[in-house]
Amino acid sequence: MSKHTDVNTLGEFGLIDHLTQHVELSNGETYLGIGDDAALIDRGDGYYSVISTDMMVEGIHFDLMYSPLKHLGYKAVVTNLSDIYAMNATPDQITVSIAISSKYSVEALEELYQGINTACKRYGVDLIGGDTTSSPKGMIISVTAIGKVEKGKEAVRSGAALDDIVCVTGDLGAAYLGLQLLEREKQLYLSQPETQPDLEQASYLVERQLKPEANKAAVDYFTKVGLVPTAMIDVSDGLASELFHIAKASGVGIIIEESKVPIHPDTQEMALKFNIDPITCALNGGEDYELLFTVNPRDLDKVRYMPDVFIIGDIVEHANGVKLFSTGGKLHPMKAQGWNHFESKE
Amino acid sequence: MSKHTDVNTLGEFGLIDHLTQHVELSNGETYLGIGDDAALIDRGDGYYSVISTDMMVEGIHFDLMYSPLKHLGYKAVVTNLSDIYAMNATPDQITVSIAISSKYSVEALEELYQGINTACKRYGVDLIGGDTTSSPKGMIISVTAIGKVEKGKEAVRSGAALDDIVCVTGDLGAAYLGLQLLEREKQLYLSQPETQPDLEQASYLVERQLKPEANKAAVDYFTKVGLVPTAMIDVSDGLASELFHIAKASGVGIIIEESKVPIHPDTQEMALKFNIDPITCALNGGEDYELLFTVNPRDLDKVRYMPDVFIIGDIVEHANGVKLFSTGGKLHPMKAQGWNHFESKE
Numbered sequence: 143m144s145k146h147t148d149v150n151t152l153g154e155f156g157l158i159d160h161l162t163q164h165v166e167l168s169n170g171e172t173y174l175g176i177g178d179d180a181a182l183i184d185r186g187d188g189y190y191s192v193i194s195t196d197m198m199v200e201g202i203h204f205d206l207m208y209s210p211l212k213h214l215g216y217k218a219v220v221t222n223l224s225d226i227y228a229m230n231a232t233p234d235q236i237t238v239s240i241a242i243s244s245k246y247s248v249e250a251l252e253e254l255y256q257g258i259n260t261a262c263k264r265y266g267v268d269l270i271g272g273d274t275t276s277s278p279k280g281m282i283i284s285v286t287a288i289g290k291v292e293k294g295k296e297a298v299r300s301g302a303a304l305d306d307i308v309c310v311t312g313d314l315g316a317a318y319l320g321l322q323l324l325e326r327e328k329q330l331y332l333s334q335p336e337t338q339p340d341l342e343q344a345s346y347l348v349e350r351q352l353k354p355e356a357n358k359a360a361v362d363y364f365t366k367v368g369l370v371p372t373a374m375i376d377v378s379d380g381l382a383s384e385l386f387h388i389a390k391a392s393g394v395g396i397i398i399e400e401s402k403v404p405i406h407p408d409t410q411e412m413a414l415k416f417n418i419d420p421i422t423c424a425l426n427g428g429e430d431y432e433l434l435f436t437v438n439p440r441d442l443d444k445v446r447y448m449p450d451v452f453i454i455g456d457i458v459e460h461a462n463g464v465k466l467f468s469t470g471g472k473l474h475p476m477k478a479q480g481w482n483h484f485e486s487k488e
Numbered sequence: 489m490s491k492h493t494d495v496n497t498l499g500e501f502g503l504i505d506h507l508t509q510h511v512e513l514s515n516g517e518t519y520l521g522i523g524d525d526a527a528l529i530d531r532g533d534g535y536y537s538v539i540s541t542d543m544m545v546e547g548i549h550f551d552l553m554y555s556p557l558k559h560l561g562y563k564a565v566v567t568n569l570s571d572i573y574a575m576n577a578t579p580d581q582i583t584v585s586i587a588i589s590s591k592y593s594v595e596a597l598e599e600l601y602q603g604i605n606t607a608c609k610r611y612g613v614d615l616i617g618g619d620t621t622s623s624p625k626g627m628i629i630s631v632t633a634i635g636k637v638e639k640g641k642e643a644v645r646s647g648a649a650l651d652d653i654v655c656v657t658g659d660l661g662a663a664y665l666g667l668q669l670l671e672r673e674k675q676l677y678l679s680q681p682e683t684q685p686d687l688e689q690a691s692y693l694v695e696r697q698l699k700p701e702a703n704k705a706a707v708d709y710f711t712k713v714g715l716v717p718t719a720m721i722d723v724s725d726g727l728a729s730e731l732f733h734i735a736k737a738s739g740v741g742i743i744i745e746e747s748k749v750p751i752h753p754d755t756q757e758m759a760l761k762f763n764i765d766p767i768t769c770a771l772n773g774g775e776d777y778e779l780l781f782t783v784n785p786r787d788l789d790k791v792r793y794m795p796d797v798f799i800i801g802d803i804v805e806h807a808n809g810v811k812l813f814s815t816g817g818k819l820h821p822m823k824a825q826g827w828n829h830f831e832s833k834e
Contacts, residue, residue, distance in 0.1 A: 181617045248494070273541055
């Protein structure tokens with residue numbers, strides 16, 4: 143009998159590492175392959191092409207009971223653009239492939255494409271291709287984003303160095319709580335279909351979940367002031383997971399101050415209602431699509447004058463690991479939980 | 489009540505046209521968007537980036553009862569590379585995104601990646617990124633291929649002109665019959681599990697279906713002899729469907745001679761066993777991944793000395809439509825049937 147190792151045993155990142163361990167790069171124009179927010183290809187004109195791709199699966203990444211199709215199309219684009227910005231690059235084009243079961247109407251797809259087109263206009267990218275096919279069950283959306291960055295301006299995960307400052311562009315944990323809320327209302331509705339969902343008090347959290355934005359403004363600011371982050375990544379799987387990616391790729395340790403991690407008042411309040419520590423939402427929640435980046439201390443002034451930025455910690459020696467300096471004054475080792483699609487949804 | 493138009497009513501290409509009718513291109517570097525085998529982006533160094541993407545869904549595009557995972561990975565790459573070659577371009581990189589249900593083991597994914605890596609090596613492309621996630625059911629593979637072509641050497645669908653010669657790089661219809669055979673053996677096995685499949689006599693047909701190749705050699709030849717096809721497309725949906733794409737995009741008519749359409753002896757024989765006219769397999773079968781192209785008559789000599797090429801017809805006035813000059817000496821209007829995933833598999 144042939145061996146059967148459960149895919150759940152490796153975790154998402156472990157599985158990708160395992161499957162791509164034998165990948166060799168042989169094309170001279172490939173500058174950076176698997177393992178960052180996006181790949182870099184030498185264009186030959188002083189720029190890199192920046193390529194990122196993501197797949198969203200109904201029942202895993204979204205639930206059409208509470209995701210309007212327009213928002214879903216918008217989000218599918220934005221989450222990919224976020225990966226391009228995370229390289230300090232500008233997105234220019236996207237392709238969108240969709241598989242749908244026959245339960246979807248042409249009108250439903252029109253709504254989805256409205257959201258896609260709205261995102262394209264807002265971020266100045268062109269929809270240049272894709273594929274439309276049927277699926278035996280549900281909807282699958284695969285987006286590839288193409289951008290560019292001037293050589294030398296790219297921000298990869300591996301560039302963080304000792305004493306660099308760790309920053310994030312916005313508050314964390316809100317999208318996670320938005321999801322918890324939507325899930326709770328869904329369960330309520332399923333058990334008591336006559337109840338109306340009450341999400342008015344939670345519009346910020348729900349919008350962060352259903353219609354996130356990519357942080358174009360941050361990358362525009364970097365260009366304006368001539369700042370190149372030493373490392374950058376977007377917060378899609380939770381702050382802790384992203385910190386571990388930077389620490390591993392850069393061969394450094396990181397200490398984050400709990401009191402400095404930005405958490406929106408609505409997130410604070412709702413976390414307490416759900417009986418979760420707000421910092422846990424920020425560390426392990428995910429889908430915030432803010433940019434986490436590090437800068438050389440000599441660039442501190444440029445960061446200080448940046449709108450909507452939070453300095454949350456420091457790069458330290460590798461031996462220190464990745465730790466949280468709690469409000470209680472203690473150093474806690476972090477865990478890279480983040481999302482694990484293979485564990486959470488079977 | 490909101491309107492519900494069945495996606496089946498428009499057909500695959502009608503649906504894509506409908507959904508993308510409001511797409512506007514605003515980025516100055518986008519040279520060619522939706523509507524060809526691949527999109528073209530100005531790299532700024534005298535080349536276009538060439539981008540193509542495709543999605544393969546279990547139960548629609550492949551059946552793991554008879555598709556070895558290694559071949560499936562190989563085919564997923566090759567079919568995308570074929571789209572890059574169809575622009576007279578060279579593929580350089582791919583990204584691969586995969587969604588899988590928990591029934592798949594790590595070993596199964598390793599096999600899939602073996603096929604992906606083998607195709608990458610054979611065609612000299614780098615695997616530079618992707619996404620791995622879970623699906624509630626089955627496997628979905630989405631591949632994006634990135635290539636390049638020197639400006640002025642690109643072969644788009646819209647360039648065919650009156651009196652151009654229509655050529656194809658290899659025999660057609662075999663992959664379709666391979667699929668019919670595999671389906672027949674599957675049904676036999678399901679009804680009589682003790683029977684062993686007998687596919688030895690049909691290895692050519694089965695291989696064309698399960699492990700197709702992209703026609704790199706043709707594009708290499710074009711480069712070598714300095715020939716730029718006036719139009720080109722790869723035969724993925726059947727000859728008739730591709731002829732209609734060229735006719736529509738170029739605003740021309742096409743007449744194909746039935747007796748010139750290359751059909752392998754094994755295809756001939758098996759078609760008769762299945763009681764299908766062999767020319768029907770060539771016209772409407774699909775998945776041959778040969779290149780269909782047109783050349784200016786002054787380039788006739790360059791085509792004559794090309795290995796493995798077949799001159800099958802001529803570009804005529806638009807008013808003539810797309811027709812087949814049959815072996816019986818009559819002109820028959822063709823129908824663009826091809827594959828229609830939305831119709832055939834519900």
